[in-house]
Amino acid sequence: MKSMRNVRITLAAADERYIEPFLLYARTGEFAKRVSVRAFSQLDAFLAAMAAERPDFVLGEPAFLTPWLQGEGSRGVPWAALDGGEAENAALGGTVLHAFQPLNRLLTAVLDLAGTAQSAGSASQAGAQIIAVHSAAGGVGKTAVALNLAKQLGGRGQRVFYLNLETWDSAASFRAAGSESGLPGLLYELRTARENGEACRSPLSRHAPFQEKLKSLSFPPLERPDELLQMSEADTAGLLDYLATCGACDVIVADTDTEDHDRCRALLRRADRVLWLLADDLLHLRRTAGWMNHREARQPAEFYDLIGRSVFAVNRCGGRLDNVLPRPDLRPLAFLSYIPSWKALSREDVLLGSPIFQRDILALCEQLGLGGSRRPPPASAPYAAAAATGGAS
Incomplete structure (x- = not known):
C-alpha cells in the first residue's frame, strides 16, 4: 500500500480561538495522516512565509488573501476564502468556504479543491x-x-x-x-x-x-x-x-x-x-x-x-x-x-x-x-x- 503525501495547508485567520481547534483537529483527528497545517494570525508573518514557500493549498480570510493574491508568489497556488463579508468575497472572486461548518466537512472540501487543482495541473497524474x-x-x-x-x-x-x-x-x-x-x-x-x-x-x-x-x-x-x-x-x-x-x-x-x-x-x-x-x-x-x-x-x-x-x-x-x-x-x-x-x-x-x-x-x-x-x-x-x-x- 503506498503512503499518501500529506497535503500542506496554510491557514490564515485573525482569531487564534479559531486557529487552535482547527490545528488540534487536523493533527489528532482522522485527517492527521493526510494533511499538515501551518497557521498564521498576523498578516506580516503570513506574507513572509508565503514569499518563502509554496504550500499545496491556502485557506484564509479575505484580509489575508487580498494582499497575497496581488503578489507574484500566489500564482499557481490553489486557495479558498473563509467566508467574510459579501463585498470582500465578491472582490476576491474565488471559492468561498463557510468557516464554521463541521471541521471534517471543511477539510474534506479543502482536500477536494487541492486534489482538483493538482489533477488539472498534471496531465500525467493517474486517476482513482x-x-x-x-x-x-x-x-x-x-x-x-x-x-x-x-x-x-x-x-x-x-x-x-x-x-x-x-x-x-x-x-x-x-x-x-x-x-x-x-x-x-x-x-x-x-x-x-x-x-x-x-x-x-x-x-x-x-x-x-x-x-x-x-x-x-x-x-x-x-x-x-x-x-x-x-x-x-x-x-x-x-x-x-x-x-x-x-x-x-x-x-x-x-x-x-x-x-x-x-x-x-x-x-x-x-x-x-x-x-x-x-x-x-x-x-x-x-x-x-x-x-x-x-x-x-x-x-x-x-x-x-x-x-x-x-x-x-x-x-x-x-x-x-x-x-x-x-x-x-x-x-x-x-x-x-x-x-x-x-x-x-x-x-x-x-x-x-x-x-x-x-x-x-x-x-x-x-x-x-x-x-x-x-x-x-x-x-x-x-x-x-x-x-x-x-x-x-
Whole structure:
C-alpha cells in the first residue's frame, strides 16, 4: 500500500480561538495522516512565509488573501476564502468556504479543491482506481464486503469514495444525509456539461459529504430510487469518469445490483478491478457458472476482458470449500470469514467492527494492491489473447 503525501495547508485567520481547534483537529483527528497545517494570525508573518514557500493549498480570510493574491508568489497556488463579508468575497472572486461548518466537512472540501487543482495541473497524474464489488447472485454479502472495504481503506489514509448504485440502497443507514446536493445534483451538472461539450468542474464536496462511519466520501441516501432508475449507461460511465478524475479520491468502491441493467453494465465495463464474490453454496455456484457460460457464448471478447480484470473471493467461508468449483477460472484469491454474530445483527457498528473480518479485508486489500497504480496488472495470457481475438485461445 503506498503512503499518501500529506497535503500542506496554510491557514490564515485573525482569531487564534479559531486557529487552535482547527490545528488540534487536523493533527489528532482522522485527517492527521493526510494533511499538515501551518497557521498564521498576523498578516506580516503570513506574507513572509508565503514569499518563502509554496504550500499545496491556502485557506484564509479575505484580509489575508487580498494582499497575497496581488503578489507574484500566489500564482499557481490553489486557495479558498473563509467566508467574510459579501463585498470582500465578491472582490476576491474565488471559492468561498463557510468557516464554521463541521471541521471534517471543511477539510474534506479543502482536500477536494487541492486534489482538483493538482489533477488539472498534471496531465500525467493517474486517476482513482475503481473497484466494483460484484456477484452473479444475491445474498452473498456484497454490500457488507463493500462497506468494510471502504472503511478499512479510508482508515489507512486512502481517500475513498463509496458509491452505492443499488436500486434499493441496503447501505442507506450507514450514510448520513447532509446539505449537499447528492447524486441528483451531480448528475444534473454532468448532463449539462456533456450537452455543452464541457468538462464538469463542480467540486465533489458540493455533492458528497464525508461519512464518518465509513471513513469515506459518499452521496447521502436517496429518498426515492427514481434518479437511479433513470440513469443510462452513459450517465453511469460519466459519473464514474468524473469520480475517477476529479482529484478528490484514490479509490472508488462501487456496489451495485446483480441484475443486468445499465448501471451494472457500465460499472463492469469501467472498473479497473472487479471483486467477484462467491458463496460456498451449490446453487449459487451453478448460477454463477451459468451467468459466465452465457456471457462467454454471447459476448466472448467482452467476457474475457471482464475476467482478465476480475478477482474472486469466497465470502462467509468456514475455512474450506465443501463444493467443487464449476469452472477452472473460478480461482479464489481470498477467503472471507463467516461471522455468526451478523445473523442477529441489531447494531450497524457490529457489521463494521469485526476484528476477524477486518483482518480478512486488510489482507484482501494487500492482495489487490489497492493504493498502487490505477490500472490493474495485465490480464493473464490466455484471457488477453482471447480478448484480442474475440474468442478462447
